Amino acid sequence: MRHDSRLSRMLHVLIHMDRHNGSATSEKIAQMLNTNPVVVRRTMAGLREEGYVRSEKGHGGGWTLARPLGEISLLDIHRALGSPEVFAIGLAVDHPDCLVEQSVNAALRDAFTEAEAILISRFAGVTIADIARDFDDRFNNCDQPQGPGACN
Amino acid sequence: MRHDSRLSRMLHVLIHMDRHNGSATSEKIAQMLNTNPVVVRRTMAGLREEGYVRSEKGHGGGWTLARPLGEISLLDIHRALGSPEVFAIGLAVDHPDCLVEQSVNAALRDAFTEAEAILISRFAGVTIADIARDFDDRFNNCDQPQGPGACN
């Protein structure tokens, strides 16, 4: 387990859900992601709270999209996951007394802030529908069609 | 332990070394960073291999700068540390068979690549001397001067 892969997984899932129409159980989604239903529920909980998906219990229950993919940006999902820390590199001490370290922090913070702003604005500018469209292109140019839900 | 803070620490150390002239033992550096001499040696080993510092054994030994700070960029140190992974967020699977996941990966990779390029170019454009200069400014505007090696 190297890094947080929840954003990647959620995008993957949401596109499949869109292509499926009907509800998908945590169990099915877990199989698709090669993981566990509990992990799915845990991760999707954030998306439900933000109104991007709905969950229903009991017979015929499961997860459904609550909004069209064109209305959900990558940033929306990033935020729904709690805006996790973007960088794996960071400062040794946040508010050091040492003036040298303060200067080091200022320089690094500038760089991180700028890079993060770029990433966030990129996330904001791409909807999940954009990614789904890219999938359609790949699918249509594929020599061996595998069906719209093909995975693994 | 949340993230990799070696870059931050090395910048801090190099500036102090520059202000000290003379060699600093791993023990002294460790005290400055609130850590252990072994960690210092481990981390500085990369900088030595790239020719930014030298180490000498025995009496009067320790670490010395091998080049002026104006000739060392933040990127140089980042690379000397092995170019560690910049992001804490990443893809679930690097080369998935699923076409949907391939599209998701492509979109995320674009965003990460762009943000990382910004960060790297920022790192490349700042020398450690630039940071030291910023320290001088802070020091001169400081109400209670603490001496050039003040720390903690």
Add this chain to the structure above:
DNA sequence: CCACATGTAACTAATCTTGTTACGGAATGG
């Protein structure tokens, strides 16, 4: 009621960074 789903807490496993211990080896000063 019963089967099927989600909701959630609690625990385990795997991984990563850092800290620590323990030696080995080299340089220096007496």
Add this chain to the structure above:
DNA sequence: CCATTCCGTAACAAGATTAGTTACATGTGG
């Protein structure tokens, strides 16, 4: 020389985090 001081490195422990798992409670529909 030989003790001291220093780095070099391997090996292991600690702490934190993400993901996986087990277990059970809750809700829903037939």
